[in-house]
Amino acid sequence: MIIIRPIQASDYDSLHRIAIESGHGFTSLPVNEGLLKQRIAHSEYSFTKDVSHPSSEGYLFVMEDTETGQVVGTSGIEAAVGLEDAFYHYHLGKVVHNSRELGIYNTVETLSLCNDYTGASEICTLFLGESHRKNKNGRFLSRCRFLFMAEHHERFAETVIAEMRGISDEEGRSPFWNWLEEHFFSMDFPTADYLTGIGKKVFIAELMPKHPIYVSLLSKDAQKVINEVHPKTLPALRLLEAEGFARRGYVDIFDGGPTVEAQTAKVKTIRNSGKYQVIIGETDDKANFIICNTKVAGFRAVQAKVSLRATAEQVLMSDDIAKALHVNEGDFVRLVRN
Known part of the structure; x- marks a missing residue:
């Protein structure tokens, strides 16, 4: 994996x-x-x-x-x-050199250190x-x-x-x-x-x-x-x-x-991701997601096929995926469709 x-x-x-x-x-x-x-x-x-x-x-x-x-x-x-x-x-900007008397109008691109x-x-x-x-x-x-x-x-x-x-x-x-x-x-x-x-x-x-x-x-x-x-x-x-x-x-x-x-x-x-509670079991769902646990030092992420129960805010995943993510049933994960 x-x-x-x-x-x-x-x-x-x-x-x-x-x-x-x-x-x-x-x-x-x-x-x-x-x-x-x-x-x-x-x-x-x-x-x-x-x-x-x-x-x-x-x-x-x-x-x-x-x-x-x-x-x-x-x-x-x-x-x-x-x-x-x-x-x-460098920031790309513009400087205009304009002379009405001579009828000259030039726009020059500039690079400014910032x-x-x-x-x-x-x-x-x-x-x-x-x-x-x-x-x-x-x-x-x-x-x-x-x-x-x-x-x-x-x-x-x-x-x-x-x-x-x-x-x-x-x-x-x-x-x-x-x-x-x-x-x-x-x-x-x-x-x-x-x-x-x-x-x-x-x-x-x-x-x-x-x-x-x-x-x-x-x-x-x-x-x-x-x-x-x-x-x-x-x-x-x-x-x-x-x-x-x-x-x-x-x-x-x-x-x-x-x-x-x-x-x-x-x-x-970030905008489309959601947080769901883990249920461990077999799934035949074909939808592929990027999934991570909610830890910092113990952060883990995988891409895998899971079953989303959006209304209940739950996600059904196999035991192998849960172990890879270091999560147990009842824990929360964050995921987004891949």
């Missing part, structure tokens, strides 16, 4: 492998032993912390194939970004190994986070965002960063991306241009990739758009990829 659970210290080797497989541009998982172990420890702490409002907690989940014991994917949530380290974006998303929750670190990119596992790995947020809403902000990976080649070269590197920095994109991933962000404030950048002054290659998504990230973007996420003109400061946002309470999975 495929389950999703909080990460634990014994998952380090799996997380390190995932960090290598994810490649360039996956800033939230740098290939660094100290940082990965720190990320795991911080997640373990966050899952056990008593929380009444979002702060610097970071929740990291793993997908496990219980038949093999192998960890095959990961996904995460940051409760509130930018509270300890500045959280940067910290507008400070305090927002962020879904992040989504990666699934190729061997398990089937049976809706990718959707399951992404959407289970929203069930956790729905059940424990006090832990998250009113706005939730997701940074989409921008355009870069197999060697990690970004057309957008190449222009910035030429004019303002003296380091390549993988290095800058890595430094950000390990928390060394001071150089951004020190070296980034302080005034708005006219997009027309960038190289043609850099202009083309602004607000564009890496081909491998398109499925994740489409899934989030179906959940109600949309672009609001914010892009990544390194690769120009878009950031999408939504009001947490209006995310489709």
